[in-house]
Amino acid sequence: MQVLNPDFQEAMRSNFLFMDINKEDFATILQGTSVCELRAGEILFSQKQPATDFFLLVEGKIKISLLSFEGTQKVVDIINPGNTFAEVIILNGMEGYPVNAKALSNATVLRINAQKYIQVLSNSSEACLKVISRLSARLHWLMNEMERLSLHNASYRLISYLLEDIHHESVEETKVMLGAPKRIIASRISVTPETFSRTLKNLTKDDLIEVFDEHILVKNPSKLREMLFI
Amino acid sequence: MQVLNPDFQEAMRSNFLFMDINKEDFATILQGTSVCELRAGEILFSQKQPATDFFLLVEGKIKISLLSFEGTQKVVDIINPGNTFAEVIILNGMEGYPVNAKALSNATVLRINAQKYIQVLSNSSEACLKVISRLSARLHWLMNEMERLSLHNASYRLISYLLEDIHHESVEETKVMLGAPKRIIASRISVTPETFSRTLKNLTKDDLIEVFDEHILVKNPSKLREMLFI
DNA sequence: GTAATGACTTGATCAACATCAAGGTCATCC
DNA sequence: GGATGACCTTGATGTTGATCAAGTCATTAC
Numbered sequence A, B: 001m002q003v004l005n006p007d008f009q010e011a012m013r014s015n016f017l018f019m020d021i022n023k024e025d026f027a028t029i030l031q032g033t034s035v036c037e038l039r040a041g042e043i044l045f046s047q048k049q050p051a052t053d054f055f056l057l058v059e060g061k062i063k064i065s066l067l068s069f070e071g072t073q074k075v076v077d078i079i080n081p082g083n084t085f086a087e088v089i090i091l092n093g094m095e096g097y098p099v100n101a102k103a104l105s106n107a108t109v110l111r112i113n114a115q116k117y118i119q120v121l122s123n124s125s126e127a128c129l130k131v132i133s134r135l136s137a138r139l140h141w142l143m144n145e146m147e148r149l150s151l152h153n154a155s156y157r158l159i160s161y162l163l164e165d166i167h168h169e170s171v172e173e174t175k176v177m178l179g180a181p182k183r184i185i186a187s188r189i190s191v192t193p194e195t196f197s198r199t200l201k202n203l204t205k206d207d208l209i210e211v212f213d214e215h216i217l218v219k220n221p222s223k224l225r226e227m228l229f230i
Numbered sequence C: 001g002t003a004a005t006g007a008c009t010t011g012a013t014c015a016a017c018a019t020c021a022a023g024g025t026c027a028t029c030c
Numbered sequence D: 001g002g003a004t005g006a007c008c009t010t011g012a013t014g015t016t017g018a019t020c021a022a023g024t025c026a027t028t029a030c
Helices: A006-013 A023-031 A087-091 A114-123 A125-149 A154-165 A182-188 A193-205 A221-227 B006-013 B023-031 B087-091 B114-123 B125-149 B154-165 B182-188 B193-205 B221-227
Strands: A033-038 A043-045 A053-059 A062-067 A073-079 A100-103 A107-113 A174-177 A209-211 A215-218 B033-038 B043-045 B053-059 B062-067 B073-079 B100-103 B107-113 B174-177 B209-211 B215-218
Touching: A006 A023, A006 A053, A006 A107, A023 A033, A023 A107, A023 A114, A053 A087, A053 A114, A073 B154, A087 A114, A087 B125, A107 A114, A114 A125, A114 B125, A125 A154, A125 B087, A125 B114, A125 B125, A154 A193, A154 A221, A154 B073, A182 A193, A193 A209, B006 B033, B006 B053, B006 B107, B023 B033, B023 B107, B023 B114, B053 B087, B053 B114, B087 B114, B107 B114, B114 B125, B125 B154, B154 B193, B154 B221, B182 B193, B193 B209
Parallel strands: none
Antiparallel strands: A033 A107, A043 A100, A053 A107, A062 A073, A062 A100, A174 A215, A209 A215, B033 B107, B043 B100, B053 B107, B062 B073, B062 B100, B174 B215, B209 B215
16 A cells, blocks of 8 residues: 655644644544646546545645536636645535636645545544534634734734734733744735834824834733723 | 524534534434533633633634743634534543633623534435535635635736636636626725726736626737636 | 616725834844 | 744834715605
């Protein structure tokens, strides 16, 4: 039996659907897993074809599309590396793929046998619960992130970032360590380094924070909190 | 045995964790479910308290926070109506809550007995798989939505919206019905009606689309697609 | 008929940010 | 010691899109 490249195993392990599967069970799943190298434009599966596998994209881009009457093709999803696709179809026990999957670029995908995976989950409610837990946690995180990014302006997003990292109930001064170059944090909250710098300066001018090399001193947490009307 | 108000049952059913549970199983879960009315500021549970239930917020806002050494309180999450919380703790089988939950406003929450819920899932791998499937689908959707909203400017978001709704592979003209007032669609893609109107006009000027009352005629799908570098 | 309403458009103005360009500081390397 | 390169800051300028205000239709109300 051929063994899956450790890098690929790693890739699977870092996906929520496989993260918490125990060793033996994971080995079982690996038995049903193989690597597909796709050329740009190549079709991975198409509508109505029996749904026997789902997939984890390692590299490249995959387009999921739907063919309606008269050949109209609607793009349902574009898959990026690290994500699984068609797992929803599998988990719902559908007979055939209701969509088409086509490589938009050269791509590497792992083809995971549905039956093996389902077998593992079916036999281990523990694994199931863990997976549900992971997905649920990820959902919470994503919704938070979305909320933050939808905060209208740069100051708000910065403040929200600072408060997330400290958030006393108290009114005391607090250090926020920024364990990463400022430009990284800037991109995390979706502003340019320049704007980030200027925003920090503004908050400093208003005597709300003080900026150091390795950390930011939040001088007035409660006032900042007010600015977010939380 | 007291029966849970149908409205509340409805609320549960529209959450992914309960959506696909069959009738009997759902009844079992309901046996372990009760309503809590919280006053603003009231504490629902606190750190280290045994974790016997998780919750679905029906109305109000709940703050989830973490108490570290020396009384520093860090806000981990703000829960909004429709969402569950503490389910991750439960599903991971943790003994006690690692966080505090406090009502930020008057709030209505459903308290769901962990043991009952887990029992149901444990006995039905089918239900488990359905739940995983739902969560997974929701994740895909959210990630898509995030991507769209992170598209830098209004034209991009509008184009992305249009393409999502048609997306021929072909180059032919296509109608996109907009089954909702324009201002609704505008808010969907996070622009004001004014900007929406102007953006449509621009695309019309470039001969890419044509605007009608009930639909938009996309005259050059492939050119639009290029503009998104997909 | 006239008035009132609601959805959309259009124009003018303004604030927020990105971008471009030019320094400044600091650590590392030769 | 001087050169190099990362990272950050600062200033000038341009674009984008929100906001305010006014105007167009079409529909419904009186």
